[in-house]
Amino acid sequence: MTVALPGFVHRFEARALGSPLRFIVHDVDRRSTERLWDEVLAEFAAVDASLSRFRDDSEITRLNRYARSDRTLPVSRRLSRALVAADRARRVTGGRFDSTVLADLDRLGYRGADVDQATGQAASRAAGSLRPIARSADGFRLTDPIDLGGIGKGLALRWATARIERVCQDAAFLLEAGGDIVAQGPAPEGGPWLIGIEDPAGGSRPVAVALHEAGAVATSSVRIARWRADGRDVHHLIDPTTREPADGGLLGVTVAHRDPAWAEVWSKALFVAGSRAIGDLARARGLAAWWIPTDGPLEMTPAARQVTTWVAAES
Amino acid sequence: MTDRPVPVRQPTAVGPSPRHPWHLGTYLGVSIGAYAVLLGGVTSAQSDADAALIEARRPGVEAAAALHAAHDRLELDVARIAAHYTDAARTYERLAERVAGLDASLVDLAATVAEVDGSAASLPTRVALPAVRRTVAAPVAVMPALHATTGASGG
Numbered sequence: 001m002t003v004a005l006p007g008f009v010h011r012f013e014a015r016a017l018g019s020p021l022r023f024i025v026h027d028v029d030r031r032s033t034e035r036l037w038d039e040v041l042a043e044f045a046a047v048d049a050s051l052s053r054f055r056d057d058s059e060i061t062r063l064n065r066y067a068r069s070d071r072t073l074p075v076s077r078r079l080s081r082a083l084v085a086a087d088r089a090r091r092v093t094g095g096r097f098d099s100t101v102l103a104d105l106d107r108l109g110y111r112g113a114d115v116d117q118a119t120g121q122a123a124s125r126a127a128g129s130l131r132p133i134a135r136s137a138d139g140f141r142l143t144d145p146i147d148l149g150g151i152g153k154g155l156a157l158r159w160a161t162a163r164i165e166r167v168c169q170d171a172a173f174l175l176e177a178g179g180d181i182v183a184q185g186p187a188p189e190g191g192p193w194l195i196g197i198e199d200p201a202g203g204s205r206p207v208a209v210a211l212h213e214a215g216a217v218a219t220s221s222v223r224i225a226r227w228r229a230d231g232r233d234v235h236h237l238i239d240p241t242t243r244e245p246a247d248g249g250l251l252g253v254t255v256a257h258r259d260p261a262w263a264e265v266w267s268k269a270l271f272v273a274g275s276r277a278i279g280d281l282a283r284a285r286g287l288a289a290w291w292i293p294t295d296g297p298l299e300m301t302p303a304a305r306q307v308t309t310w311v312a313a314e315s
Numbered sequence: 316m317t318d319r320p321v322p323v324r325q326p327t328a329v330g331p332s333p334r335h336p337w338h339l340g341t342y343l344g345v346s347i348g349a350y351a352v353l354l355g356g357v358t359s360a361q362s363d364a365d366a367a368l369i370e371a372r373r374p375g376v377e378a379a380a381a382l383h384a385a386h387d388r389l390e391l392d393v394a395r396i397a398a399h400y401t402d403a404a405r406t407y408e409r410l411a412e413r414v415a416g417l418d419a420s421l422v423d424l425a426a427t428v429a430e431v432d433g434s435a436a437s438l439p440t441r442v443a444l445p446a447v448r449r450t451v452a453a454p455v456a457v458m459p460a461l462h463a464t465t466g467a468s469g470g
Binding site: 018019022024153174176177178179180181183187193194195196197198200205206209210211217218219220221222223224225252254306307308309310311312314315 | 452453454455456457458459460461462463464465466467468
């Protein structure tokens with residue numbers, strides 16, 4: 001049982017899924033907040049054990065090792081839900097979000113656990129017309145090794161939120177995992193949460209501040225996870241059509257969505273769409289999206305404008 | 316005058332000569348002729364009678380032939396009708412199977428409807444929805460204090 005204690009704000013921090021994990025909860029007694037934090041940590045630990053491509057002993061690594069073998073493997077309910085979500089995200093985004101980029105990331109040097117994917121690139125292209133994630137009564141079969149990094153953190157936030165709500169349905173909190181954010185209820189001071197949008201070019205100040213009442217915000221940018229490979233600058237946001245780092249003239253994309261997994265999926269899909277297509281695509285989907293072209297100022301959709309309270313370029 | 320005796324003439328025998336029985340041939344010829352004439356008459360009479368009979372029976376024969384033809388057509392019609400009936404019977408059997416399947420589906424649907432109906436009955440008649448708030452952010456000149464920042468994580 002949780003006890004409401006107005007005015008009390010509790011903050012917790014840890015690392016999970018290779019990123020900082022922060023939790024702010026208020027108006028609840030200390031014991032209850034610790035239980036909520038335990039629930040969050042337990043969920044992220046379970047997601048890490050199941051979905052992390054960097055762990056040699058994770059479920060997804062084991063499944064990836066059987067990719068292209070025509071073997072169907074049983075998986076846990078958590079991984080099953082993640083695979084179904086990734087497959088649906090690929091279809092909904094018209095293929096702009098595609099988890100079968102693990103071989104390409106590995107080829108470019110962004111390596112995780114070894115899944116013996118020496119022929120990954122060729123196989124990926126050959127299997128392009130197949131459904132990459134096939135589900136049957138016996139489990140799942142992959143046509144290519146997959147990387148759930150583009151949706152895993154969002155799913156972890158979604159499932160952690162559900163656990164929090166099971167313990168304390170009316171909890172007002174903000175949970176951030178590596179720049180992806182989910183929030184419920186009012187901020188400690190009352191009113192909406194104030195979320196800054198990081199400058200993907202590396203500036204210390206955010207490029208904009210948005211009011212956030214409920215739901216999630218996620219960002220895909222090339223600010224980090226950049227390196228040099230074969231004498232060129234590359235990054236981790238792979239365009240599934242070219243199997244190369246997306247080069248659509250964008251530095252970063254932020255999306256607000258009621259669900260953290262879909263916020264993460266759409267931020268990547270819009271980034272891959274590029275500066276020419278992102279506006280039409282985001283508006284057509286009714287998304288609140290902010291993006292920064294490589295050669296221009298911050299742009300946003302009408303839905304994003306409604307919740308944007310401060311823009312660096314306009315101040 | 317004296318009667319002179321008149322010789323008595325012995326009556327000459329008139330009739331068939333026993334030594335030349337020409338009369339038998341005559342009798343036979345006459346008999347045969349008479350028989351031939353009689354036979355001819357009888358035959359003629361018989362022929363006339365047969366012709367008359369045939370003529371009398373002609374409508375009946377024609378009616379029988381017409382009846383026979385009609386019977387043949389009727390038999391063909393009956394055969395066709397029997398074939399149609401067989402086809403119809405098969406179609407009905409197939410239809411009956413489908414109806415049985417449909418009936419089973421309707422039973423399932425009825426069960427589902429009953430469940431839904433039961434669930435619907437348990438629903439409240441009024442649902443109080445939370446008030447919807449739509450944020451329209453007022454622009455501010457100074458960057459406000461932040462609760463969090465969204466950004467890249469490399470994932």
